[in-house]
Amino acid sequence: MTNVFVFKPKHELEHEQNLRDFIEFSLKLPPLNDKYDYESHYWEKVGNFTKFGANSRQRNPEELLDESVLPFAKAYMVYGGGGKAAIDTRFKAIRAIEAGFSRKKETGDSTRINITKLTAVDFNNAAEAAREALGAGAAYQAGRGLGNLHKFLVEKKIMTGFTWKNPINKPADKPVGDEADVARQNKMPDENAIMALAAITSRDTEQLSPRDINTTSTMAIMLSAPSRGSEPLYLLDSCIATDTLNAREAIKQGLSEDDAKELILAEMKKQKANKSSLKSTTIDESGEVVEEEEPNLDDVKIEWDTKITVKGLKWYSGKGYGHENKWLPTVVYEVVEKAVARLKEQSKEAREFAQMLEDSPNFPRHRLCPDVPEDQLLTMDEVALALGLDLSTYGDLSDRANRKQLQTSRNQLLKRKGIERKDFVVSLRDLNDIVRKGLPEGFPYIPFVKGDGVKVKWSQSLYAGFSNSLDWKKTTLFTELQIPTINTLNEDLAPTKKKNRTTGELASGVKSIFQRWGYGDLVITSHQLRHMLDTMAAVNGMDADMRAKWAMRSDPTHNKYYDHTTPEEYGADFIEDREAQIAANELAAKTQPESSKPQVIIATPRTIQELNTRASLSAHTTDFGMCLTSYMAEPCTKYRDCINCTEHVCIKGDDGKCERIRQRLKKEEKLLRKDEKAVEDGVQGAKQFYERRAKTVKRFDELLSTMENPDIPDGSLIKLKDIEDVTLLDRAMDANGKKRLPEIVNYQRLNNSQEVSVDELVGIESKVTEDAPVDDEDIFFDGIDELDEMYFAEDE
Numbered sequence: 001m002t003n004v005f006v007f008k009p010k011h012e013l014e015h016e017q018n019l020r021d022f023i024e025f026s027l028k029l030p031p032l033n034d035k036y037d038y039e040s041h042y043w044e045k046v047g048n049f050t051k052f053g054a055n056s057r058q059r060n061p062e063e064l065l066d067e068s069v070l071p072f073a074k075a076y077m078v079y080g081g082g083g084k085a086a087i088d089t090r091f092k093a094i095r096a097i098e099a100g101f102s103r104k105k106e107t108g109d110s111t112r113i114n115i116t117k118l119t120a121v122d123f124n125n126a127a128e129a130a131r132e133a134l135g136a137g138a139a140y141q142a143g144r145g146l147g148n149l150h151k152f153l154v155e156k157k158i159m160t161g162f163t164w165k166n167p168i169n170k171p172a173d174k175p176v177g178d179e180a181d182v183a184r185q186n187k188m189p190d191e192n193a194i195m196a197l198a199a200i201t202s203r204d205t206e207q208l209s210p211r212d213i214n215t216t217s218t219m220a221i222m223l224s225a226p227s228r229g230s231e232p233l234y235l236l237d238s239c240i241a242t243d244t245l246n247a248r249e250a251i252k253q254g255l256s257e258d259d260a261k262e263l264i265l266a267e268m269k270k271q272k273a274n275k276s277s278l279k280s281t282t283i284d285e286s287g288e289v290v291e292e293e294e295p296n297l298d299d300v301k302i303e304w305d306t307k308i309t310v311k312g313l314k315w316y317s318g319k320g321y322g323h324e325n326k327w328l329p330t331v332v333y334e335v336v337e338k339a340v341a342r343l344k345e346q347s348k349e350a351r352e353f354a355q356m357l358e359d360s361p362n363f364p365r366h367r368l369c370p371d372v373p374e375d376q377l378l379t380m381d382e383v384a385l386a387l388g389l390d391l392s393t394y395g396d397l398s399d400r401a402n403r404k405q406l407q408t409s410r411n412q413l414l415k416r417k418g419i420e421r422k423d424f425v426v427s428l429r430d431l432n433d434i435v436r437k438g439l440p441e442g443f444p445y446i447p448f449v450k451g452d453g454v455k456v457k458w459s460q461s462l463y464a465g466f467s468n469s470l471d472w473k474k475t476t477l478f479t480e481l482q483i484p485t486i487n488t489l490n491e492d493l494a495p496t497k498k499k500n501r502t503t504g505e506l507a508s509g510v511k512s513i514f515q516r517w518g519y520g521d522l523v524i525t526s527h528q529l530r531h532m533l534d535t536m537a538a539v540n541g542m543d544a545d546m547r548a549k550w551a552m553r554s555d556p557t558h559n560k561y562y563d564h565t566t567p568e569e570y571g572a573d574f575i576e577d578r579e580a581q582i583a584a585n586e587l588a589a590k591t592q593p594e595s596s597k598p599q600v601i602i603a604t605p606r607t608i609q610e611l612n613t614r615a616s617l618s619a620h621t622t623d624f625g626m627c628l629t630s631y632m633a634e635p636c637t638k639y640r641d642c643i644n645c646t647e648h649v650c651i652k653g654d655d656g657k658c659e660r661i662r663q664r665l666k667k668e669e670k671l672l673r674k675d676e677k678a679v680e681d682g683v684q685g686a687k688q689f690y691e692r693r694a695k696t697v698k699r700f701d702e703l704l705s706t707m708e709n710p711d712i713p714d715g716s717l718i719k720l721k722d723i724e725d726v727t728l729l730d731r732a733m734d735a736n737g738k739k740r741l742p743e744i745v746n747y748q749r750l751n752n753s754q755e756v757s758v759d760e761l762v763g764i765e766s767k768v769t770e771d772a773p774v775d776d777e778d779i780f781f782d783g784i785d786e787l788d789e790m791y792f793a794e795d796e
């Protein structure tokens with residue numbers, strides 16, 4: 001057979017030799033950590049050498065990177081070093097190169113990846129593959145990684161130099177438009193979920209499970225200031241910080257002026273025992289002391305140099321920010337203190353156990369430990385108790401089933417610990433070695449996966465716990481230390497995604513906190529609170545540096561990624577700016593005579609308490625009664641759904657409308673039976689209609705029984721209470737899978753709006769309308785002047 005010789009230019013030989021030298025050099029470098037085997041393709045706490053979209057848990061060999069690129073990929077990771085973000089960017093670049101070559105393999109253009117012969121076309125294919133496999137932000141990072149890879153290969157003379165520029169642009173900020181709406185829906189929390197968490201948190205501690213306490217308390221802490229979900233886990237049991245500051249200094253550090261005023265007033269009360277400057281005392285005719293109400297904060301002379309006591313959390317923030325006291329708004333003092341107290345009580349036993357391990361080399365005698373000498377041999381039950389298995393949780397052990405369950409759990413524990421399942425085999429001294437060998441790595445410090453090396457002892461951690469302590473099914477083991485993770489929190493804030501390994505179906509019995517408390521399939525994530533609080537700060541005018549400091553963000557330019565201001569707010573800002581410009585231009589112009597100026601009244605409904613007085617009421621008839629509305633309220637939000645409206649009133653004794661109610665009830669009951677059948681048949685979306693119609697039928701039935709009640713006199717006005725405030729827009733959002741976002745109020749604009757009292761409003765309305773002609777065709781309901789005596793069905 002004829003030998004075939006292929007000529008290789010000298011520069012190609014040099015590139016290949018440089019590549020070999022680089023790989024050999026990287027083998028001599030210290031590893032990124034001591035958790036992985038270099039020959040493995042799955043490096044713990046570093047990353048996996050797999051393709052885009054690979055499942056790291058299944059570890060399918062077909063999802064590994066091409067073997068031709070693996071040696072360089074491993075050397076490139078070790079040589080580059082750096083933090084998680086830098087390593088992740090390099091992984092994206094290598095995966096993109098492999099994905100780009102996969103396209104060429106499909107067309108038969110190439111079968112191997114030769115790093116020394118990469119071209120601009122290969123890098124372009126890699127960038128396009130990254131665009132298809134990743135989101136906009138991740139694709140941009142992959143493009144940056146490709147640029148770094150290109151620069152590295154050229155500088156190290158591993159391939160021939162050529163000009164190449166990353167074609168993937170950084171995602172543009174889009175505060176308005178469809179994409180912004182999608183981002184706002186994804187990043188902002190569901191208001192219903194927030195209110196549900198608030199309701200659960202308000203329950204007595206005795207009613208809450210350990211999992212409930214962990215979830216509600218953590219979310220309460222995260223609502224106090226923008227935080228990352230893993231950061232509360234770094235808190236110490238003594239995390240509440242107090243400090244005495246000059247009020248001016250406190251404001252500079254982020255305390256609002258209103259909070260500062262409130263604290264100054266509290267300090268003035270302490271210092272002035274007679275309270276003469278804040279309260280005045282008068283004597284009435286009978287000689288009794290009459291204390292006047294305290295003046296409004298705005299009426300008190302504020303001394304801004306007053307020393308005030310502020311409260312906060314001793315916080316550690318990741319991503320290079322570090323430690324700092326995070327001062328809290330006064331409005332959340334009580335909530336945060338309650339949350340911390342609950343977590344502190346829940347972690348007390350675990351902290352005490354960890355402290356015993358630190359203080360003494362002997363076996364830690366926890367509350368379940370048998371009271372026996374160190375060297376006395378133990379029964380199997382005593383061994384189980386010493387290892388932290390609470391036998392009392394298995395109930396009456398004279399019951400055969402309970403005893404069998406206990407024996408099974410005990411034997412499994414002994415087997416897992418490597419202890420022979422016999423009586424009188426081991427002592428507490430033997431168990432001491434077993435318990436200490438099973439302690440988490442790095443004890444007495446907690447081995448956080450994230451946190452940039454933050455040091456927290458188990459004996460001081462606010463979140464210290466035991467194995468299975470948050471699991472309602474499994475038995476807690478009081479000698480195995482464990483701390484919840486960010487996944488523990490987020491998994492409890494949404495319906496489970498875990499599947500049964502045998503059937504492949506969703507795991508049964510795993511319920512979120514909302515499902516456990518009857519709030520359905522609500523979903524929220526811990527990070528959404530950070531976005532919401534940051535948006536509130538942006539809307540209300542907090543400057544960029546202060547926002548970054550409040551969120552403990554090392555780079556203020558990243559604020560924009562957390563700002564989800566609505567288009568309406570942007571429009572309001574534009575209008576304000578435009579009005580300010582017009583006002584400035586008109587300052588020099590000749591002012592109009594006072595009599596020729598139009599009178600403009602700005603009324604903010606939130607500031608008027610008597611919206612439902614006669615001064616602002618109107619009414620119109622409906623099929624079942626009449627609707628009362630306000631001249632200043634928004635248009636009807638429940639068109640043709642009067643039975644579920646808070647403004648709807650029926651008149652007892654109107655037989656015609658009572659008959660309409662009766663006929664409508666029959667129709668709704670018939671439709672309800674059809675909805676129920678659709679639910680049983682598994683029709684998609686039927687459950688929502690069934691639940692809604694069931695409420696409507698119940699309300700019609702309640703209204704009809706009230707209308708037919710002989711004890712209620714004719715002419716009485718009947719209005720049902722406790723109506724769910726759901727509008728047509730709410731239903732449309734439900735039908736389209738959109739959540740209700742919390743309202744972000746611009747309090748600066750609200751406080752600057754002119755407030756008008758009801759008396760002033762009525763006076764002005766009278767002045768405007770006193771000369772208006774009377775319309776003879778105006779219709780007034782006879783009972784409209786008797787609204788103060790309205791009958792409510794649920795008052796009985």
